[in-house]
Amino acid sequence: MSENQSITRSFARPVSGDDNLRPPCEVACPIHTDAQRYVQLVAEGRPAEALVVIRETNPLPQVIGRICAHPCEEQCRRGQVDEAIAICNLKRVAADGVKAAGLADTPPQPDYATGKRVAIIGSGPSGLAAAHDLALLGIRSVIFEKQPQAGGFLRTGILEYRLPKAILDEDIDYITAMGVEFRTGVAVGSDIGFDELAEEYDAVLIAVGLSLSRSLPIEGVDLEGVLLAVPFLEDVNAGRDPGIGREIIVIGGGNVAIDVARSARRVSGGKVTMVCLEADYEMPAHDWEIRDAREEGIEIICSQGPNRIIGGERVEGLELKKCESVFDEQGRFAPSFCETELQTVTGDTVIIAIGQMSDMSFIPEAGPRLDERGLLVFDWHRRATTMDGVFASGEVVTGPGAAVNALAGGKRAAISIARYLGLDVDYPAEPEAIGELPQHVRDYQVSQAPRRRMPARDGAERIKDFEEVELGLAEVDGRCEAARCLLCGSGARYSQLKCVSCLTCVRVCPYGAPWADKDGLGGIDPAVCQACGICYTQCPARAIDLVVRSEADITSEIEAALADGGALEFGCWFPQTRVAPDAAAVMLPCTARLSPGLLLKALEAGADKVYVAVCSEDDDGRFITGHRQTRAAVDEARAVLEEIEMDPELIQLSVVGEKKCAGGAAR
Amino acid sequence: MIVAKPKPFRKIKQFTDPYENILVVGCNTCVAVCLTGGEKEAEQLASKLRLHRRHQGLGGTVDTITVLRQCEHEYIDELKEAVEGRDLILSTACNIGPQALAERYEDVRVVPAMNTNMLGMVKEHQTWTEYCVACGDCVIQYTGGLCPIARCAKELLNGPCGGSQDGRCEISPDVECVWQSIHDKMVRLGMADDLKKILGPRNWSWSKHGGPRTFSKEGFKP
Incomplete structure (x- = not known):
C-alpha cells in the first residue's frame, strides 16, 4: 500500500521535459495555431517569421487577424493576471508588418502529383481552408461559388468596415496562386448539377455555409419594409440599395444582427434599434461587437420578443412583448413571454436577423442523405456524408459559429478527403493545455502590464462611411503587446x-x-514556471534548459551576431531604448536568463x-528578480x-532609462 | 557532503600556462551540489582559461568534459577518448578526483583546480558549514547530536573553554560555540546531567593520525 502511494505521488506531480503540454491559447484555437510562437516573433520585431508560423495552420491570416472570435484570448493565462494578450490583433500586426516592410510572403507551389481533383461547393472560410490544405497535399481543388466573387459570407456577410474587400482579396489571391481554381457565378444545382460534380471529380466537399435567413411567423412580416439579414447584407456589400428607411429596427442579438445594425446605421444615417430576447449578459453577440455597436449610437433593447410588426402597407413599428426567460431548465432555447406586457418601437424598417440556415436545394434525391430537418446526415470524425466520396464542412454542418471554426472544419475535411483518396496522412493529435496559473503567481508574481488597445476611429465619425474601423496597432505597440506573453509552458525543461x-x-x-x-x-511544474531562466543560469549540472531561447539558441545567435566582430548588446524583447544602437543585438525574453x-x-x-541593457531595480523588469539576477551575472x-x-x-x-512599455513586476 | 573551493586563478594559471592542450574535467556530484565544480563551473573555468590564454597570447586548446563522479573508475574510464593527446588535465572535483585521474591516466599531468574544504552542511543557499572532520570515532551520541570535534575550534571533548561568550566562539562572533549549543540541546532533552560524565581519551589512530585509512565492507565480493 505504501509503495503504491509512493508511486502515485511520484508520477502525479507535474514534470516538465517529459510532457507535451501546450499553451492554452494554442489548445483553444480551433486550428491550433502556435500563437505563442508568432506572438514572440512579433515581440522581437520579426513579422515575416511570425507570418510563416501563422500560415502553418491558417490559410487566411489577414482575414482571421481582423474578424476572429479569438477563443485563444479567452483561455490566455495572462487574462488571469490582468488582460489577455491581444493575440488576434497581433496576427494583423504580423501581416501588416510584412506588407509595410515589403517582405516576401510567397505562396508555395504545390506539386499536384496525385492527379486527383476535388470539387468544393462554397468559397467561404471552410471551402478555402480545405482547398488550401488539399493543395499542400498535392490535390487540386476547384471551388464552385454562386456569387460573382469568392469569399462566401466573408464577402457577402461581413462589411468593409470590419473586413476590407482588398484584404479578403489578398488572402484569396494567395490561395489562387497556389493553383486552386475558382468558378465563380456558378450555382451548383442550377448551373451545374451536383451529380455532374460527383461524377467528374474524385471527391466533393459541401461547404455552402448558411446562406438563407430565417424569418419569423408573426403578424406583419409581409409588410413593405420588412427585410431579412442575409439579402440585406448582400445588397450592402454589393453596393446596391437595400431599400431601408431612416428608422430601422433589427430583430436579433447575435453577431450577424450586430453587423446588420451597424451597416444599417451607415446606409441610413438614421436611427437603429436592436431588439433581442436575451438579457444584456445573455446576448450571443461577442462583447466587443456589442460595444462597437453601442459606440456607433445603436440602441439595444434586451429581454423583448417581437409580438407583431405594425403598419398599413409599410412598416410603422414593432410591438414587443417581454421575454421572461430564453432557455429552459436544460439550457435549450425555449423562450417564454409575458403576453400582456407590451410596448412598441416605432420604425419604418424591420430587419430580421435571428439566424440562418443552409440552402440544400441543390442536393438531388440520390445524393447525400438529409435528415427530417433537412440537415446533412454526417460522420463527425471523418466529415463524411452518407454518399461515398462526398464530404461536408463548415457551418452547413456545425451551424453558426466563428470563421476560425469553419477553417478548422475545412482543414479536417481536407485530411479526410486525402485519406479517402489514398494518401497516407493522419489527423493531427489534439494538444493538451498546461494548467492554470497558481493563485500566488497570478496575484503577486507577474508584472501588471496593460493590454494595448486597438486604435479605432471614433464612433460618430466612422458611421459616415464604410472605411475600416480598426486602424491596426502601431509596430511598437504590437511589440509591447506581444512582449506581455507569459510564454506558458515554454520555460524550464528539466x-x-x-x-x-x-x-x-x-x-x-x-x-x-x-x-x-x-x-x-523532482521536476519543474510547467503551469507555475514563468520562463524567467533563473534556474537555468544557476543549475550546476546543466540539467535545466529553456524551451524558448535555449542555451543552443542563444549561443548560435551570439555567434551569428558577432560574425563580423564588433560590440554586442543583450537586451529584452520589450522595445526599449537601445544602450548601444550600433552594436549587434541578441534579444531575450528577459536579461535574467544571462549567465556569466x-x-x-x-x-x-x-x-x-558586451552591453547588457537591464531594467531598473524599481520596475525590476519582466520577472521578480530580473534586475538582481542580471546584475549578479554581470558582476560575476x-x-x-x-x-x-x-x-x-x-x-x-x-x-x-526610458522604457516604452509601462508596467513593472509585482512584488 | 564534501565541499571544495576553487583555487585562486593566479595559482591555476601558473600550472596551466605552460601547457598547450588542456582538458578541464568537471565532477557532477559533491562539487556540483556545492556549486563550485560541476558541469557549469567546469565550462565557465574553461571559458575563462581560453580568454586568459588569448589575452596573454598563449594559444593552445582548452576543452571541457564532466563526469558524474571522478572518484569512480567506471566513470573516469569513459574519459579515455577525451584525454587522448592532452598534456594537462585540470580537475574541478574535490581533491579525490585529480588523484583518481592521475592514477588512471598515468602519462598525463593532472592538476587540481580546487581545494577540498570540508565535510559540510548547507546552512543557507550557497553557504556551507563544517560538520564533520572524519575523525573515525564519532562521539555525538554523548553530545546531543552536535560534533565538538568538527565544530569547536579547540576540539574540546568536555565542555566549553573560557572563550565562550553569549553562545559565540572567541575566535569570531560569526562562529557559534558548539558547546553552548550542546548544553542547550541536552537541557532540552532533559539530559544535562549526562554532561557531567567525563569523556575519556579518544583513539586518534582511527583519525588521519594513524596513517591513510581504508575501509572494506564485508559481504559479497564479485
Whole structure:
C-alpha cells in the first residue's frame, strides 16, 4: 500500500521535459495555431517569421487577424493576471508588418502529383481552408461559388468596415496562386448539377455555409419594409440599395444582427434599434461587437420578443412583448413571454436577423442523405456524408459559429478527403493545455502590464462611411503587446538524468515551480514556471534548459551576431531604448536568463564589448528578480575578467532609462 | 557532503600556462551540489582559461568534459577518448578526483583546480558549514547530536573553554560555540546531567593520525 502511494505521488506531480503540454491559447484555437510562437516573433520585431508560423495552420491570416472570435484570448493565462494578450490583433500586426516592410510572403507551389481533383461547393472560410490544405497535399481543388466573387459570407456577410474587400482579396489571391481554381457565378444545382460534380471529380466537399435567413411567423412580416439579414447584407456589400428607411429596427442579438445594425446605421444615417430576447449578459453577440455597436449610437433593447410588426402597407413599428426567460431548465432555447406586457418601437424598417440556415436545394434525391430537418446526415470524425466520396464542412454542418471554426472544419475535411483518396496522412493529435496559473503567481508574481488597445476611429465619425474601423496597432505597440506573453509552458525543461538533486532550482526559483522529494525525484511544474531562466543560469549540472531561447539558441545567435566582430548588446524583447544602437543585438525574453558563462561566451565569440541593457531595480523588469539576477551575472563575469587581467569594462551593465512599455513586476 | 573551493586563478594559471592542450574535467556530484565544480563551473573555468590564454597570447586548446563522479573508475574510464593527446588535465572535483585521474591516466599531468574544504552542511543557499572532520570515532551520541570535534575550534571533548561568550566562539562572533549549543540541546532533552560524565581519551589512530585509512565492507565480493 505504501509503495503504491509512493508511486502515485511520484508520477502525479507535474514534470516538465517529459510532457507535451501546450499553451492554452494554442489548445483553444480551433486550428491550433502556435500563437505563442508568432506572438514572440512579433515581440522581437520579426513579422515575416511570425507570418510563416501563422500560415502553418491558417490559410487566411489577414482575414482571421481582423474578424476572429479569438477563443485563444479567452483561455490566455495572462487574462488571469490582468488582460489577455491581444493575440488576434497581433496576427494583423504580423501581416501588416510584412506588407509595410515589403517582405516576401510567397505562396508555395504545390506539386499536384496525385492527379486527383476535388470539387468544393462554397468559397467561404471552410471551402478555402480545405482547398488550401488539399493543395499542400498535392490535390487540386476547384471551388464552385454562386456569387460573382469568392469569399462566401466573408464577402457577402461581413462589411468593409470590419473586413476590407482588398484584404479578403489578398488572402484569396494567395490561395489562387497556389493553383486552386475558382468558378465563380456558378450555382451548383442550377448551373451545374451536383451529380455532374460527383461524377467528374474524385471527391466533393459541401461547404455552402448558411446562406438563407430565417424569418419569423408573426403578424406583419409581409409588410413593405420588412427585410431579412442575409439579402440585406448582400445588397450592402454589393453596393446596391437595400431599400431601408431612416428608422430601422433589427430583430436579433447575435453577431450577424450586430453587423446588420451597424451597416444599417451607415446606409441610413438614421436611427437603429436592436431588439433581442436575451438579457444584456445573455446576448450571443461577442462583447466587443456589442460595444462597437453601442459606440456607433445603436440602441439595444434586451429581454423583448417581437409580438407583431405594425403598419398599413409599410412598416410603422414593432410591438414587443417581454421575454421572461430564453432557455429552459436544460439550457435549450425555449423562450417564454409575458403576453400582456407590451410596448412598441416605432420604425419604418424591420430587419430580421435571428439566424440562418443552409440552402440544400441543390442536393438531388440520390445524393447525400438529409435528415427530417433537412440537415446533412454526417460522420463527425471523418466529415463524411452518407454518399461515398462526398464530404461536408463548415457551418452547413456545425451551424453558426466563428470563421476560425469553419477553417478548422475545412482543414479536417481536407485530411479526410486525402485519406479517402489514398494518401497516407493522419489527423493531427489534439494538444493538451498546461494548467492554470497558481493563485500566488497570478496575484503577486507577474508584472501588471496593460493590454494595448486597438486604435479605432471614433464612433460618430466612422458611421459616415464604410472605411475600416480598426486602424491596426502601431509596430511598437504590437511589440509591447506581444512582449506581455507569459510564454506558458515554454520555460524550464528539466532532465532527470542529468539532475544531481542539489535543490538549487528549488531554492532560487521565485515562483516555486521546481520541487523535489526525499528520494531526489523532482521536476519543474510547467503551469507555475514563468520562463524567467533563473534556474537555468544557476543549475550546476546543466540539467535545466529553456524551451524558448535555449542555451543552443542563444549561443548560435551570439555567434551569428558577432560574425563580423564588433560590440554586442543583450537586451529584452520589450522595445526599449537601445544602450548601444550600433552594436549587434541578441534579444531575450528577459536579461535574467544571462549567465556569466553566456557573457564570457560573447567575448570568446569575438565581441570587443558586451552591453547588457537591464531594467531598473524599481520596475525590476519582466520577472521578480530580473534586475538582481542580471546584475549578479554581470558582476560575476566582470570579476572573471579582472582575475584574468582583462578590462572588466568590456562588459557594461546599463540600466534602461526610458522604457516604452509601462508596467513593472509585482512584488 | 564534501565541499571544495576553487583555487585562486593566479595559482591555476601558473600550472596551466605552460601547457598547450588542456582538458578541464568537471565532477557532477559533491562539487556540483556545492556549486563550485560541476558541469557549469567546469565550462565557465574553461571559458575563462581560453580568454586568459588569448589575452596573454598563449594559444593552445582548452576543452571541457564532466563526469558524474571522478572518484569512480567506471566513470573516469569513459574519459579515455577525451584525454587522448592532452598534456594537462585540470580537475574541478574535490581533491579525490585529480588523484583518481592521475592514477588512471598515468602519462598525463593532472592538476587540481580546487581545494577540498570540508565535510559540510548547507546552512543557507550557497553557504556551507563544517560538520564533520572524519575523525573515525564519532562521539555525538554523548553530545546531543552536535560534533565538538568538527565544530569547536579547540576540539574540546568536555565542555566549553573560557572563550565562550553569549553562545559565540572567541575566535569570531560569526562562529557559534558548539558547546553552548550542546548544553542547550541536552537541557532540552532533559539530559544535562549526562554532561557531567567525563569523556575519556579518544583513539586518534582511527583519525588521519594513524596513517591513510581504508575501509572494506564485508559481504559479497564479485
